Amino acid sequence: xxxxxxxxxxxxxxxxxxxxRKALRRAAPGDVIEIIGTHPASKKEIPMAxxxxxxxxxxxxxxxxxWVIRIRR
Amino acid sequence: MAEKTTxxxxxxxxDKLYSTLIIANGALAMGMEVSLYFTFWGLERLKKxxxxxxxxxxxxxxxxxxxxxxxxxxxxxxxxxxxLLADYKELGGKILACEMTMEIMGIRREDLREDLIDxxxxxxxxxxxxxxxxxxxxx
Numbered sequence: 001x002x003x004x005x006x007x008x009x010x011x012x013x014x015x016x017x018x019x020x021r022k023a024l025r026r027a028a029p030g031d032v033i034e035i036i037g038t039h040p041a042s043k044k045e046i047p048m049a050x051x052x053x054x055x056x057x058x059x060x061x062x063x064x065x066x067w068v069i070r071i072r073r
Numbered sequence: 074m075a076e077k078t079t080x081x082x083x084x085x086x087x088d089k090l091y092s093t094l095i096i097a098n099g100a101l102a103m104g105m106e107v108s109l110y111f112t113f114w115g116l117e118r119l120k121k122x123x124x125x126x127x128x129x130x131x132x133x134x135x136x137x138x139x140x141x142x143x144x145x146x147x148x149x150x151x152x153x154x155x156x157l158l159a160d161y162k163e164l165g166g167k168i169l170a171c172e173m174t175m176e177i178m179g180i181r182r183e184d185l186r187e188d189l190i191d192x193x194x195x196x197x198x199x200x201x202x203x204x205x206x207x208x209x210x211x212x
Contacts, residue, residue, distance in 0.1 A: 014095050015152050017102035018160045025164075053104045 001030050008037040016042035027073040040064040077106045078208040085114030087127040093212050094157035101164040110199045112171035167191045
């Protein structure tokens, strides 16, 4: 199992979602992806994408403008 | 089969192309399939060197409005159209060029960025995909 880091701090719509999707496409089943960002809407929308893509949401931490989200493919 | 989004890209305005690519990339990122149908003024943006040439749909002001909006977009770190288009292709988005527009406007395949275009077609191709789509838009 690998852990993939995605740093989208300072990026805005739709880059955090897109970079999360790219990382998921690279990941093997079981890999954990940690996304770190500052775009407020993406803090809500990355978990929505995880649900739509049927991957496991492990945690959402931090403020709306400084957050870390972990998902498992 | 994944849910699908199809968008007719009829406008060549810069702001509308942003809307198109942001929605399209969002749909791909959330697991949908996406097809973009470039027609009329939209197809002009797929010409070599044409991507950034569109005016603003409102307040263009002979280019002054566009310049101001571009500056504010850069400040807000909005991704470029080129990057959004590259992401769109990387995530598996499809692009279709309207053949009738090409005929009317005298656009040849070699005038277009052929590497981006998956197919050339007409309204039947759009309807065939749109009828199976959860989301379809005309921009």
